[in-house]
Amino acid sequence: MLRNYFTIAYRTILQQKSYAFINVMGLALGLSACILIFLVVRNELTYDAFNQKADRTYRVTVHGLDYNPSVSFAIAPAFRTDFPEAEQVSQYYYRGEGQIQVGNERYLEESYAFADGDFPQVFDFDWLAGNPKTALQEPNSIVLTQTMARKYFGDQQALGKIVRLDNQWNLKVNGVINDLPSNTHLIFNFLVSWETIRKESATTNFWSINGGYLYVVLPEKLWAERVEARLPAFVQKNWGNQLTQDKGDLILQPVREIHFDKRYLTQITMPRSKETIYGLAGVALVIILTACINFVNLATAQAVRRSKEVGIRKALGAFRRQLVGQVLGETTLLVGLATVLALGAVFAFLPLTKPMLNIRIDASQLTEPLVMAVIASIVLATILLAGLYPAFIQSGFQPIKALKSRNTEVGFGNLTLRKGLVIIQFAITQVMIIGTLVVASQMDFFLNQDMGFEKEAIVSFPTGSKADVLRQKLQDNPGVQQLSFASAGPAFNNNFMPFSSPELGMNENDVTELKMVDENYIPMYHLAVLAGEPIIKTPEGDTVNNVVVNQTLVRRLGIQNDADAVGKRVRAGNRPAIIRGVVRDFQSESKHGKIRACVLVYNPRAFWQVGVKLNPQNMRETLATIEKDWTELNPESIFRYEFVDEHIAKLYKQEETMYNAFRLFSAIAIIIGGLGLFGLVSLMAVQRTKEVGIRKVLGASVGSIVVLFSREFVWLMLIAFVLAAPLAWYAMDAWLQEYAYHIQIGPAIFLIAILVTFVIAALTVSYQSIRAALVDPVKSLRSE
Incomplete structure (x- = not known):
């Protein structure tokens, strides 16, 4: 019996090559995305689990x-x-x-x-x-x-x-x-x-x-x-x-929680929230669900075409369970082919996970027992989800109606089950599009929004030895517009100190970022001086530091007017200091955390980094000259520079990987959704063959028939949007709350999402409806 099912399934697939191709490709895309996401989620949730003592290992941290x-x-x-x-x-x-x-x-x-x-x-x-x-x-x-x-x-x-x-x-x-x-x-x-x-x-x-x-x-x-x-x-x-x-409290932090602990933002790698990982797992579920919906729509469209075959089989005594078995056999064969293609696609994509997703996954993981068991479970679930509904619909045809081709859709009112599935597909597509747009907007906010300082065409590199000679060579270089020596540029944070002001009633120390800078630092990086004066050279023997502070520090002191902070006495580290000036806040860390209080002070003994503003016309030649001069002064060391904007991009490496993942899996969901829509239009074209023929005989144009097929999908899209918009807003707003500074989700993102969905639907529906409208009406009427 099973052999007979698969024989019939094989012959049916050969006869309906386009139907089989679309189904297999849709399932292969869904399965490959699902398997890949499973590997990524498994990788994330097993951080540091390679240690046998992982559950008993702790990192000692401090909460001061x-x-x-x-x-x-x-x-x-x-x-x-x-x-x-x-x-x-x-x-x-x-x-x-x-x-x-x-x-x-x-x-x-x-x-x-x-x-x-x-x-x-x-x-x-x-x-x-x-x-x-x-x-x-x-x-x-x-x-x-x-x-x-x-x-x-x-x-x-x-x-x-x-x-x-x-x-x-x-x-x-x-x-x-x-x-x-x-x-x-x-x-x-x-x-x-x-x-x-x-x-x-x-x-x-x-x-x-x-x-x-x-x-x-x-x-x-x-x-x-x-x-x-x-x-x-x-x-x-x-x-x-x-x-x-x-x-100062010491804390035992479980080593397996380090990757997820959002309290620690100054560690080597930025922690990732578990909610983001679970959200990615949810994406896998909706993608495989979309693939199954696509299969159901195409299978039910095909079932209408095969109604006479089913009627004959039932008239000859076929039992319903035999018809169900036949359809499940066809589904199993298609899913099996899709699984082979999916595994091949995953295997081919794994080398790209490192550059695209910043995750290294070995192909050997696909042969691990747990992974194989999960893949088998996904395949089995796909067979049942995709095959049961078409099997029961097809096996439920009444012989007389089937032989007369009088099949009606199963549903409630005008909203049939299959149309409901397409609404779900539209909703999933719109959620994915909105999510991708939000992540893209946040990435643009990270990298391109005003950070409070100039970052274009500025490179940084170590001072090395003979810093005074290097300064002179840089000043003589015509390709260098400006230069500054400091402990760190605005986008680097590597030095913190306690800060207090007993004079102003601030007796408890606060964490304050310390930057030792020269007199060129503020003008080169275009830090806005809001009150007082910028940094100037000061004698090394001074017992009181003259410092410039940012707005955040001024507010911590309880001062609302920046000018009122000038001249106030504070303690920076273990030394007394006088506030000489106030600069506008600038972002020296990632936007995961709020801007810290910051102190700028002149201290040439701590100048470890050079910042150079390059002339945009001759950047390559200028860098070559700088490398030559630096190497002559430091012959035993390798010269290495970094553009400030590239350094800023590294702060958001994890967000970039998430953006890449959203783009990849959104594209897969959109393609599968388009195939599902194609399936429903195919079903409509089959069921309304006679109607289209009559309309053409009565003079209907191709355009009017396209409108006939298209207008109900407008309602489907609108219903899907009503479902998708609040869900997408809730999910992405929760994700944005992980950052101290983030965008606001505006109406433009939702408008773009529904327009993109409309374009995809219009292209899909137009193709199939034009194809139906161009059929000779004589053939259409004869087919009925």
Whole structure:
């Protein structure tokens, strides 16, 4: 019997190639999108789960003036002493960019870190060479990732080789590990033993926080709550004298929650909300639902054409269950073909997940038992969703009516079930379009809206050695319009300090960003001076700093008029200062968080970064000249620059990946929705063949017949819009609330969405209705 079902299904598909092609392509698109989204969501929800001890591993963070993911280097040794029951206590120090020299070759790597000997016991890296228990125990040791080992040594054995780091340390390669999985919060190309810098980094100050991360692994029977309850006493015992004014609470943050914890906005990678991930999973569901609706519409259109076949079968004694089995057999065969195509598409797309979605997914994941089980479940659900309704409709035809071709639609009033499905398709399409437009608008807001400073044609790079000579060379370069030396540009934030003003009644310290800048900083970056005067050169021996502050700091002081802040005495760090001027707020961090209070002060000893405003006409030649001059002054280092607007774009890498995902899956949903609409118009054309023929005989034009087919879809679109608009607004407004600064969802976005839907529907309906109108009326009437 099953063989007979599939034989008939195979023959039917061969006879109706266009019908089969459209159905298979629609299902293949839906299945591939669903499988891909499942892999992405699985990747996101399993962050740091590759560690066997992940459920017992915590990062020690501090909640003082705000939530900080890093803690002082003084915490680790004290924690080992006061909490001997902890299985591992590991110090990790992220350092960002570093230069590696191998022989005469130099490489500038984006990220590395110092880590102690316990670090490989905390995280389960895949070791290709070396002993994880001893690789980071000794000073001047380094562990490379596989990519770096191949980059430096090719096919040679890396173990035992010597590399030089930052022209300062000669390091012996003690281990090689596989590249880190994409779903971990850790980012490094190599690890250097903590012992290499332990003595230079020693401190007893609780507030010496400069990028050190502390991880602890607790025994299985020791609850984290019990340890956390002891932390206040632990802090008071070791640093009570340092907390007389500032509050400092230590927190145990589960390592598997780091990727989702929105409280910590200053860590290496920006956290992502679980709601966004669940929303992506919801997109997978609506896409596969759209694909099934598309299949149902096409299948029911085809069922009308096959009504006589069904009537004959029933007249000859076929049971309803046999007809259901036949339709499900055809569905299974089509879904099977679609699944093969979908898996091939997913396999081909996986290499693109890294550049498009910033996620690395290996093709080997498709063969994992869990993934295979989920894919099988998706396929089975698709067969049932897509096949049951057409099966029951087709098997329910009455033989006499079927043989007379008198099939009517099943529904309630004029709103049939199939039209209801198209409304759902329209609604899904409009939700996806609105979502894509909102994300695109927010991305434009991130990257192109006024940030309070000039960012066009400005590059930044390290000062290097001989900063005074470099300044003179830059001033003599005709392609350099302006230049400034500072600790960091407006879009960089790497230095914070406590700030207070007892004179104004602000006795508790607040977190304040500190930027050490020269006299050219404010004019080059076009910071708007609202009151007072800009930064000027000051003698190094001054005991009182003259500072320029932003509006946010002025408001924190309780001052509403900017001019009234000029001349006020404050404490910036541990030194007294006088406010010399006030500048308009500028965005130095991503728009995930609100603008911080900021202090600008002249301090040439902290000028680590150069900002250069380039002449737009000769940018390439100017950069080549700057690189030549810089390299002559720093012959042992590699010159590397970054445009400010490119740096700003990196702050929103996760939002860019979400935008790419929305564009990709919206396009898939729109294509599938168009196929579904094509199916319904096909059904109408079959059912109204005689009507179209009579109208043409009576003189109806092709245009009037197109209008006849099109007008009811206007109502379907409007009904879908009424459903989609509030749903899309609610979902995207909730997403926008994750940012301190965001766009407002205006009516233009909804108008564009319904216009795009109308154009898609018009193209689809017009094609099929024109095709029906051009049929010879003699043939149309004879077919009835």
